[in-house]
Amino acid sequence: MKILFASPEAHPLIKTGGLADVAGALPRALKNLHHEVRLVLPAYRSLLDTLETPPAEVARLQLHGDTAPVRILQTHLPGSALKVWLVDAPGCFDRPGNPYVGPDGHDWPDNAQRFARFARAVVELAQDRAGLGWRAELVHTNDWQCGLVPALLSLEAARPATLFTIHNLAYQGLFDAALLGELGLPPHWWSMEALEFHGRLSFIKGGLVFADRLTTVSPTYAREICTPQFGYGLEGLLRHRQDRLSGILNGADYQHWNPGKDPHLAANYNGRSLAGKAVDKAALQREFGLPERPQTPLLAHIGRLVEQKGVDLILGALPRLMEEDVQLVVLGSGEAQLEAALREAQAAHPQRIGVRIGYDEPLAHRIEAGADLFLMPSRFEPCGLNQIYSLRYGTVPVVRRTGGLADTVVDASEAALRKGTATGFQFDAPTTEALLQAIGRALGLYRQPPVWRRLIGAGMRQDFSWTRSARRYLEVYRLALADRG
Structure with a gap:
């Protein structure tokens, strides 16, 4: 299967939380199960600074509403052969510090524009309009920063299957209503059945409404988010799509988290000797x-x-x-x-x-x-x-x-x-x-x-390896392909 994995962060290139651990490990586990996987990330300044070798430019994209083209850079996830595509839009991502928050501790004021541009680039890559000779069969998107990807792909005559993973429903990507037009999104998406949420533009609803399949990161959380206590106002939508929602436990990257080989420890040990x-x-x-x-x-x-x-x-x-x-x-x-x-x-x-x-x-x-x-x-x-x-x-x-x-x-x-x-x-x-x-x-x-x-x-002795989780994701990918028809 050809899988494009879109994420706003991935360890060890850029990390603010657990999503980075998932995006750094699950694509590798899928590749190890002999699938063709590409990971796509924004080309943040801090990410580019971590690379030992400068990435190669492999394509340029002219995106909707842009005057300057966006460059696609290619590198590999450190320590693996997994190909990584970086969306290099300097006006969006060439800035210091946190990917989502400015030095003042507040969200970057143009986060909607930044991640809308990232989403449009992901769509072009998935549809092989970057001239790279690779077309995705399935696009796996993660959290509100990628929420517009399934929505935009729904407008395509022929498209890959889509899966949207909720890592934390508390973070929804809510923006001013006027941005719907500024971002070039269809006017009919201003509806409670699409991207409108209590008078605001909701990026996460792009994934929740339009993706073929939904997952979240544990079976219990999949049940919890369908209740008012944990649903943040989206529980009705999630109950409506509950037959398409699965809870798959995150795995642990035991290459990095292994007390028997961990280079950060004063002494190594295992279950036989503590x-x-x-x-x-x-x-x-x-x-x-x-x-x-x-x-x-x-x-x-x-x-x-x-x-x-x-x-x-x-x-x-x-x-x-x-x-x-x-x-x-x-x-x-x-x-x-x-x-x-x-x-x-x-x-x-x-x-x-x-x-x-x-x-x-x-x-x-x-x-x-x-x-x-x-x-x-x-x-x-x-x-x-x-x-x-x-x-x-x-x-x-x-x-x-x-x-x-x-x-x-x-x-x-x-x-x-x-x-x-x-x-x-x-x-x-x-x-x-x-x-x-x-x-x-x-x-x-x-x-x-x-x-x-x-x-x-x-x-x-517990086994929470990513191989086990990756096999479960592949089952859901196949369901998404069938749902797409």
């Missing part, structure tokens, strides 16, 4: 300026510091946690008040709490290896990847029972412990008290080393 994990714990304590206490449980959190991730629940739990013999390390950035609260907590307990504001990929690996418990008290979590990494690294996850967290972590109930299937701890209510109760259960088992080792072992 001696290296003790070395990594001591190294992590030193790195955060914490006392080296092998027996003290070391808790960790990595992620965006936003309400969705339940960071406020962790902060609320700190007074009680500080009464226990525990340490906590946090890596992330986000809302200013949450960053400030974490810094204050660290200042108040410098021997117990370590905080790094920002994102540091190698440090994330060292935290996964060195921690004993990983906290993910998310209010909602479409899939989540850190809990999957934690399982492989023998770091027991404590998660709220929602989305992909519910699908990947088996609660340490008495029955699951007896069967040897338990891999972590779940709780239901998004409250500090519920989080504390789950941590309390975890600390109780931590003090029983034989039980704790069995819990770690069960987690490390």
Whole structure:
């Protein structure tokens, strides 16, 4: 199958979140299953700066409404033979910093124009109007930044099948209504059956309405987004298309997330011997300026510091946690008040709490290896990847029972412990008290080393590889091809 995979980011070229991990791993897994895959991304300045060899220009496109042509550059995903096409529109993507947010912390004011242009370039590439001698059979698009691609392809007389993946329904790409005409989109799309959403232009609806098939990143999240609690006003549309909606768990890239070979660690280890994990714990304590206490449980959190991730629940739990013999390390950035609260907590307990504001990929690996418990008290979590990494690294996850967290972590109930299937701890209510109760259960088992080792072992044996997920995507691709007719 010829598959064009369109994404606004892909690890290791450009990353702001979990979508990048998916876009960097799933296309490679599909290629390894002997399909022809091309990955297409915007040519951000920071992306081009990461390339060791300048990409080659392979085509120029004259897009609707543009005076200057857009260049198509070709490179490979680092560490693989996967071809990557970069849409080089300097007015849109040659700027510093984050792909979506300016230096002032606000969305780039021209995000609609930027990603509309990217979508039009994807359509031209898919239809082989760039003269590259390659025509897609299926286009896999991701999140609101690619939402216009299925919509624009629906206007083509002969087109590839389309699939749209929702990575987080909270981010919808909503813009001023006047942009419909400015972007050259058909006037009849200004309808609640198309791109209109409460008086605004919705890019995500381009995917939700027009794609042949819809997926999201876990079975539980696929059910949740069809409810008012998680649907953000789109639950009616999603229920209408529920027969075309599938939940497929994200995979883990075990090439990059493998404690047995991870180059970022002080010591490597595996499920047969955890001696290296003790070395990594001591190294992590030193790195955060914490006392080296092998027996003290070391808790960790990595992620965006936003309400969705339940960071406020962790902060609320700190007074009680500080009464226990525990340490906590946090890596992330986000809302200013949450960053400030974490810094204050660290200042108040410098021997117990370590905080790094920002994102540091190698440090994330060292935290996964060195921690004993990983906290993910998310209010909602479409899939989540850190809990999957934690399982492989023998770091027991404590998660709220929602989305992909519910699908990947088996609660340490008495029955699951007896069967040897338990891999972590779940709780239901998004409250500090519920989080504390789950941590309390975890600390109780931590003090029983034989039980704790069995819990770690069960987690490390879990297989969330991308090969498994890629096979499931191929099943949905075939359904999309059949739906297109």
